[in-house]
Amino acid sequence: MSDLWSELEQRFPGIVTRDRAELMEYGRDFTRVHAPDPSALALPRTTEDVSAILAFCNEHGLPVVPSGGRTGLSGGAVAAKGELVLSLARMRRMDPVDTVGNTVRVQAGAITEAVHAHCEPHGLTWPVDFASKGSSQVGGNIATNAGGVKVIRYGLTRQWVLGLQVVLANGQVLELGGALEKNNTGADLRQLFIGSEGTLGVITEATLKLSRRPGKLDVFLFAVDDLAAVLHLFREVKQTPYLISAYEFFTQPCLERLTRHRAVRPPFGTPSPFYVLLELEGAPSTDALEPWLSSLFERGLVTDGTLAQHSSEAAALWQLREGISESLSATGLPHKNDVALPIASLESFCAEFERVFTARYPGLEICLFGHIGDGNLHVNVMKPDAVSKEEFLRDAKKRDLDLFAVVRAHRGSISAEHGIGLLKKDYLHFTRSPEEMALLRGIKGVFDPKGILNPGKVID
Amino acid sequence: MSDLWSELEQRFPGIVTRDRAELMEYGRDFTRVHAPDPSALALPRTTEDVSAILAFCNEHGLPVVPSGGRTGLSGGAVAAKGELVLSLARMRRMDPVDTVGNTVRVQAGAITEAVHAHCEPHGLTWPVDFASKGSSQVGGNIATNAGGVKVIRYGLTRQWVLGLQVVLANGQVLELGGALEKNNTGADLRQLFIGSEGTLGVITEATLKLSRRPGKLDVFLFAVDDLAAVLHLFREVKQTPYLISAYEFFTQPCLERLTRHRAVRPPFGTPSPFYVLLELEGAPSTDALEPWLSSLFERGLVTDGTLAQHSSEAAALWQLREGISESLSATGLPHKNDVALPIASLESFCAEFERVFTARYPGLEICLFGHIGDGNLHVNVMKPDAVSKEEFLRDAKKRDLDLFAVVRAHRGSISAEHGIGLLKKDYLHFTRSPEEMALLRGIKGVFDPKGILNPGKVID
Numbered sequence: 001m002s003d004l005w006s007e008l009e010q011r012f013p014g015i016v017t018r019d020r021a022e023l024m025e026y027g028r029d030f031t032r033v034h035a036p037d038p039s040a041l042a043l044p045r046t047t048e049d050v051s052a053i054l055a056f057c058n059e060h061g062l063p064v065v066p067s068g069g070r071t072g073l074s075g076g077a078v079a080a081k082g083e084l085v086l087s088l089a090r091m092r093r094m095d096p097v098d099t100v101g102n103t104v105r106v107q108a109g110a111i112t113e114a115v116h117a118h119c120e121p122h123g124l125t126w127p128v129d130f131a132s133k134g135s136s137q138v139g140g141n142i143a144t145n146a147g148g149v150k151v152i153r154y155g156l157t158r159q160w161v162l163g164l165q166v167v168l169a170n171g172q173v174l175e176l177g178g179a180l181e182k183n184n185t186g187a188d189l190r191q192l193f194i195g196s197e198g199t200l201g202v203i204t205e206a207t208l209k210l211s212r213r214p215g216k217l218d219v220f221l222f223a224v225d226d227l228a229a230v231l232h233l234f235r236e237v238k239q240t241p242y243l244i245s246a247y248e249f250f251t252q253p254c255l256e257r258l259t260r261h262r263a264v265r266p267p268f269g270t271p272s273p274f275y276v277l278l279e280l281e282g283a284p285s286t287d288a289l290e291p292w293l294s295s296l297f298e299r300g301l302v303t304d305g306t307l308a309q310h311s312s313e314a315a316a317l318w319q320l321r322e323g324i325s326e327s328l329s330a331t332g333l334p335h336k337n338d339v340a341l342p343i344a345s346l347e348s349f350c351a352e353f354e355r356v357f358t359a360r361y362p363g364l365e366i367c368l369f370g371h372i373g374d375g376n377l378h379v380n381v382m383k384p385d386a387v388s389k390e391e392f393l394r395d396a397k398k399r400d401l402d403l404f405a406v407v408r409a410h411r412g413s414i415s416a417e418h419g420i421g422l423l424k425k426d427y428l429h430f431t432r433s434p435e436e437m438a439l440l441r442g443i444k445g446v447f448d449p450k451g452i453l454n455p456g457k458v459i460d
Numbered sequence: 461m462s463d464l465w466s467e468l469e470q471r472f473p474g475i476v477t478r479d480r481a482e483l484m485e486y487g488r489d490f491t492r493v494h495a496p497d498p499s500a501l502a503l504p505r506t507t508e509d510v511s512a513i514l515a516f517c518n519e520h521g522l523p524v525v526p527s528g529g530r531t532g533l534s535g536g537a538v539a540a541k542g543e544l545v546l547s548l549a550r551m552r553r554m555d556p557v558d559t560v561g562n563t564v565r566v567q568a569g570a571i572t573e574a575v576h577a578h579c580e581p582h583g584l585t586w587p588v589d590f591a592s593k594g595s596s597q598v599g600g601n602i603a604t605n606a607g608g609v610k611v612i613r614y615g616l617t618r619q620w621v622l623g624l625q626v627v628l629a630n631g632q633v634l635e636l637g638g639a640l641e642k643n644n645t646g647a648d649l650r651q652l653f654i655g656s657e658g659t660l661g662v663i664t665e666a667t668l669k670l671s672r673r674p675g676k677l678d679v680f681l682f683a684v685d686d687l688a689a690v691l692h693l694f695r696e697v698k699q700t701p702y703l704i705s706a707y708e709f710f711t712q713p714c715l716e717r718l719t720r721h722r723a724v725r726p727p728f729g730t731p732s733p734f735y736v737l738l739e740l741e742g743a744p745s746t747d748a749l750e751p752w753l754s755s756l757f758e759r760g761l762v763t764d765g766t767l768a769q770h771s772s773e774a775a776a777l778w779q780l781r782e783g784i785s786e787s788l789s790a791t792g793l794p795h796k797n798d799v800a801l802p803i804a805s806l807e808s809f810c811a812e813f814e815r816v817f818t819a820r821y822p823g824l825e826i827c828l829f830g831h832i833g834d835g836n837l838h839v840n841v842m843k844p845d846a847v848s849k850e851e852f853l854r855d856a857k858k859r860d861l862d863l864f865a866v867v868r869a870h871r872g873s874i875s876a877e878h879g880i881g882l883l884k885k886d887y888l889h890f891t892r893s894p895e896e897m898a899l900l901r902g903i904k905g906v907f908d909p910k911g912i913l914n915p916g917k918v919i920d
Contacts, residue, residue, distance in 0.1 A: 100691060101803030101835070102698075145644050156642065159619065172895050179802035181834040182616065183873035184605050184655055185880055185891045186900055186918045191651030195644055215701060231560060238562075241675060282742075342639035343561030374641040375561070413643035420645055431645045435632050439906060440646055446902030458646045 004060050005040050015049060016042045026087055027079040029070040034422060038079035043090045047173060047204045055171030057084060063455045066198035068140020071132035076197040076421030076457055088139050094118045102210040103162055103179045108139025108203045124210040127154040131322060139203040145195035147417030152373040153245040158194045163207030166193050169448040179207045197419050198454040200447040217245060218280045218289055219314035223272030223304035227350050230274055230372060233301055237278060246279035247373030254324045254367045261327035268304045277321045324369050333383035335396040339407050340416035343375040349410040356402055376416040404430040420458045464520050465500050475509055476502045486547055487539040489530040494882060498539035503550045507633060507664045515631030517544060523915045526658035528600020531592035536657040536881030536917055548599050554578045562670040563622055563639045568599025568663045584670040587614040599663040605655030607877030612833040613705040618654045623667030626653050629908040639667045657879050658914040660907040677705060678740045678749055679774035683732030683764035687810050690734050690832060693761055697738060706739035707833030714784045714827045721787035728764040737781045784829050793843040795856040799867050800876035803835040809870040816862055836876040864890040880918045
């Protein structure tokens with residue numbers, strides 16, 4: 001096979017490299033569980049390059065890992081088994097913004113934040129927004145159907161993709177959908193590529209649907225006593241005439257680690273078991289929201305609360321929520337999970353999860369936060385000081401099985417937005433039935449009969 | 461095969477019938493091109509019934525046409541070749557509305573309007589809305605990814621489906637998604653069933669995502685000189701701080717037939733080549749919109765315009781748009797097409813379409829209307845009095861080829877929302893490439909290897 005890699009390198013000079021340092025860098029994503037070990041790296045400039053490279057790999061059965069900004073959290077872009085990393089990083093072209101249809105066509109390697117900047121002068125945005133937007137790429141966002149903090153307002157990435165250009169394993173180029181809002185001409189193949197983590201084809205270009213940039217946003221932080229109060233407040237917020245652009249929550253253990261790690265003061269005088277960050281769009285003025293805030297106090301719906309009076313206060317409140325992930329890693333070793341539940345089942349899920357974990361794993365520190373308005377919980381179990389890293393990670397697998405059993409019992413998903421990749425593959429059966437997995441394998445066989453695209457990811 | 465139909469009837473007493481009158485009724489949809497000729501009709505009460513019936517048909521290779529409210533316009537639910545019609549009409553259960561997660565689970569046979577009524581007391585709605593909502597069913601809406609007049613505000617049916625229960629051709633029952641907003645666990649199989657017109661499986665239940673009922677709506681009617689002005693006005697409307705809940709257009713020939721058919725007065729003193737119906741959501745009061753309306757006159761963006769002052773005026777304006785389809789059929793014989801274009805290409809498309817048709821088919825009356833804010837045009841060619849019906853329909857096929865060639869040249873779709881079914885099957889290649897069609901066939905083979913589900917629809 002070594003000869004084939006050499007041949008590939010010779011056929012695509014300046015595009016394919018086997019430089020060791022580059023391979024180590026491009027062979028991994030944000031996860032650090034698997035050591036990178038790719039055989040080669042390709043940095044194509046055009047769709048034609050991608051097509052020619054894939055045709056060569058398909059002919060010779062060479063495995064390929066499609067690669068974006070490598071900000072994924074489930075190992076979907078890790079090349080640990082001698083694959084070719086096919087990076088879209090050089091394909092960053094952005095066409096002029098179409099201000100009639102509110103669309104823009106970009107190459108897959110365009111950086112999320114660059115797309116935002118490209119659209120901003122026209123009063124438009126691509127409302128896919130999350131912490132790693134400075135390095136994540138459009139193609140990777142689409143291939144993983146990325147979520148984030150604004151899903152409650154705008155939905156997942158899936159909703160903001162009009163057209164896709166995709167290269168199949170055999171090098172065939174598909175143009176799917178273009179700039180069309182409507183196209184009911186049989187099964188919609190775009191939808192299969194969105195969220196399939198590079199196992200069915202390589203996304204090379206996309207026509208993105210754009211949204212008007214939001215108007216004035218108002219940010220609240222609330223303290224409440226329990227999860228029931230978080231959900232009760234959610235129902236209350238839905239009665240306002242405004243748009244909910246974020247409804248996030250976190251618990252006191254998250255806040256404690258954040259204040260320990262950063263120069264941040266607790267938001268309220270008294271600690272509270274639960275905190276809610278609410279962002280509303282469309283209020284005529286911040287003052288106009290004060291009576292509503294007062295009424296929440298009066299009716300006992302919150303134990304404390306604050307409404308940001310200007311943008312720096314709003315940013316400070318957001319920092320309490322967005323800083324959590326980094327602070328958990330900076331102050332300890334978290335074992336992360338990203339689960340989704342039907343919103344109506346969140347309370348019973350959390351009660352049973354607490355019961356099971358308190359009984360089986362007493363004394364564990366659990367940091368719970370996330371996009372609760374979408375039913376999405378980030379469950380972080382922190383390593384106790386007295387336990388070694390090895391023991392902690394070994395036990396984590398056992399605990400995951402318990403967590404996922406509770407998730408399944410409540411008809412939830414073991415991966416809300418992070419995907420399956422390598423890290424969750426062994427647990428896929430908690431969310432997908434044997435019949436579904438058989439269909440997924442059948443579809444894989446149709447799109448990639450030789451199985452060269454991201455082998456071993458999502459499903460075997 | 462006759463013995464098999466008898467056996468099916470005996471195995472499912474009270475569910476399967478071969479009554480001729482019933483077969484004629486259930487064997488057709490809103491199209492009248494193909495004569496119905498089903499062999500049997502099944503009216504299952506439960507998912508288990510559907511599963512058992514499909515398992516029997518799959519074992520014996522009996523063809524099955526899944527059937528909803530039969531309001532389709534492309535023959536997707538027509539049983540013209542001795543099939544079993546599998547109607548979901550008896551499966552109308554609606555579970556209690558989940559007011560925490562804003563979802564409701566219903567059986568596929570629930571009528572669209574009944575779902576609206578079921579959700580209304582909770583201030584919620586399933587925002588899938590079109591003229592045939594009084595008889596269309598949820599399962600059929602999903603299987604065809606139905607559109608309508610509110611797509612610009614809410615998107616297609618696809619956006620309002622959280623979970624699906626689907627029975628495969630072999631009788632296997634899939635539960636996909638449930639009440640989850642987020643579930644990134646590999647390719648999303650739900651998306652394949654949405655819009656696949658009953659060729660991949662039979663939808664038996666769905667968990668619907670609900671929206672808050674809209675607030676105050678304001679309806680305008682405008683007169684403008686040409687399509688460029690329609691699109692210029694569209695850009696202007698997008699600058700207002702309000703939500704666009706409809707942006708529809710029609711031409712003078714549409715209005716002439718409407719006023720001839722119904723007791724309706726023209727909206728303005730002088731006829732105009734183009735009319736735009738605009739519905740806005742979120743204005744604090746109707747009065748608050750008057751200055752904006754005046755500014756449109758002052759800046760010459762419209763030649764005439766009116767703003768409904770109360771709900772009966774708004775309904776009267778809507779009638780001008782919604783009555784068109786019926787008035788065309790009542791005053792003549794229209795040959796209908798339902799095409800979509802990138803919004804940015806609408807003007808050049810219409811110019812070329814007019815050029816081609818004026819040159820090749822001079823004197824034809826063409827009634828153009830539709831959801832122009834979605835790039836969706838309903839193109840209706842009216843039969844001239846001097847031409848026989850037979851000649852007109854024969855020539856229609858030739859004209860369709862010319863129309864679709866212009867659609868293709870502008871990267872449009874030959875079916876925006878009506879689907880492919882039987883009527884557009886021969887033209888599918890104008891929108892889908894040979895590579896795509898090969899993938900569609902491959903997927904069909906995975907889901908329905910014996911090809912019993914809606915054979916001959918969409919693709920062979």
